[in-house]
Amino acid sequence: MNKLLLYSFLFLTTVLYAQEQDSVTLNFREYLGFVKKHHPVAKQAELNISVGEANLLKSRGGFDPKIEVDYDRKKFKGSEYYDLLNATFKVPTWYGIELKANFEQNEGIFLNPERTVPDEGLYSAGISVPIAQGLLINDRMAALKKAKLFREQTKVDRDILVNTILYNASLAYFNWLEAYNEKEIYQSFLINARTRFDGVKKSALAGDKAIIDTVEAQITVQNRLLSLEQAKVKFMKSSLELSNYLWIGNSIPVELQPNVIPDNEVDVVIDETLQIQQALFTEVDLVNHPKLRSLNYKIEGLEVDRKLKANKLLPKINLEYNFLTPSPEVANSFNTADYKGGVAFQFPLFLRKERGAVKLAKYKIQDSQYELASVQLQIENKVNAINNELDSFKVQNKLIADIVSDYTTLLRAEERKFSFGESSLFLINSRESKLIDAQLKRNKLQNKYFDTKAKLFKNLALNPESL
Incomplete structure (x- = not known):
């Protein structure tokens, strides 16, 4: 590109009269x-690629591990009503499955009985699995x-x-x-x-x-x-x-x-x-x-949207199981008698919103x-x-x-x-x-x-x- 540099020199500098001839x-x-x-338009076009990379980085953030800490305390007229600490570490995975680890420590004279835990706190490790909507495809995916x-x-x-x-x-x-x-x-x-x-x-x-x-x-x-x-x-x-x-x-x-x-x-x-x-x-x-x-x-992007909207026709069924232990040192015992689990179910009766969204995606x-x-x-x-x-x-x-x-x-x-x-x-x-x-x-x-x-x-x- 030596000639390009020469041209830029010719363009930007003032030359002698004899040279100008x-x-x-x-x-x-x-x-x-x-x-x-x-x-500038060519450089602007290159910026579009950077925008695409930034958008991809943003979407990958949906799979970032998260730490959540919830601390709540109430003290009134010299009495400690409650002191609640709940810390959770979550790891989202590709197929909608979420891994969780939790530490909970609660105390107080007016503590809700269901929040009662050992003095040293309560540890748990578990998994949340959607078995219908959100398993094969979800918003993050x-x-x-x-x-x-x-x-x-x-x-x-x-x-x-x-x-x-x-x-x-x-x-x-x-x-x-x-x-x-x-x-x-x-x-x-x-x-x-x-x-x-x-x-x-x-x-x-x-x-x-x-x-x-x-x-x-x-x-x-x-x-x-x-x-x-x-x-x-x-x-x-x-x-x-x-x-x-x-x-x-x-x-x-x-x-x-x-x-x-x-x-x-x-x-x-x-x-x-x-x-x-x-x-x-x-x-x-x-x-x-x-x-x-x-x-x-x-x-292809619209097809991904269609699959996501079609998946929302399925009911929401989330299974959750958490293994409980008073101390992380005994976590390898896997005492299945101590656990916290549940099932969440949700399903709209007519699915008009979901069916309409699928039709629009197809169109x-x-x-x-x-x-x-x-x-x-x-x-x-x-x-x-x-x-x-x-x-x-x-x-x-x-x-x-x-x-x-x-x-x-x-x-x-x-x-x-x-x-x-x-x-x-x-x-x-x-x-x-x-x-x-x-x-x-x-x-x-x-x-x-x-x-x-x-x-x-x-x-x-x-x-x-x-x-």
Whole structure:
């Protein structure tokens, strides 16, 4: 990336006047490398992955062990009504099972009899098991599964965002290239017009041509100057638009210097830079398309929601058993006669809320599946249409190249006849105008050709790793 550092130096420093006259070419591949590495939107896309990681970390917190301490004491008019201490350590597990260890110490003159424990306190270790709702899937499991899917979805969404900014940056570069070529076309023909004007003026002063011919030659020079000035304005605007995508370092915007010009060999490197070679010559496999993968992750997340809501149709049945011991030293005795256990049962009679939630979850999945099928068909049709359009542009570019060549031949022949006195300035200007129009048309066709290749890159949602 040494050239990138060189460009940033050229962009950000003031150079001597002599240096400013030397043009520096901004390569298309390295330009996109700048955009991908430093553009704020590209960096913003990377933040989405960090959000996915943070969301996953948050969901894993549902399985963190917990310590709970409940202490309550009441003392009134010199009497200790009660002094209650209850400390619990809980370990949630994957299948809704919860392991617990507990220490309880209670005393007081008005203590509830059921809270009576040995003076040294009471220890317990046990397990809580849901045997219906919450066993195979529960809120904690669903949140973690969806967080993992969301993390993967953020990665492909990042690729889509980066692809979009690279596509827009490519269009800006191609517009800049078109404006530059248009300026160069008018510049070259302005030189021709001035040379012709000087020749006609000398001939008129020598009496070989009429003075009126110099007026026509001068009008041509003025027209070329006018067109050149308009082209310069267009080039300046396109340069500023290109600067919108040039950033370096810590979000520092860069402005193009006047001596920086586009690469006129874009047609040689564009396919490799955008990595669309395979799409141009073979049928593209859209299975790994980021947009489709993102929708698939979305559907998988909705499927997790559906399973969770379907699980809530089951009754809540929680079994709990706690082994009791007055001292942790005798915990290995496992005296099953000392225990605390229970069963909790809950079940709504009509299940209208739960059944409605399951139906809504199914409808969301169906909606996303329809969206997936529609998007896949749209992408396939767009890619096929773009490939057909590219084939047509190849033919059009070949035709316009031949037209430019033929107009050039006609102009050269007309100039030769003019030098022999067998033609007029009017005919030369007419031939030249036709040639200018043809070159401008070729320039526009080339830009449309490049734009269409960038459109193929966008619809395939590619993200070149080599930039």
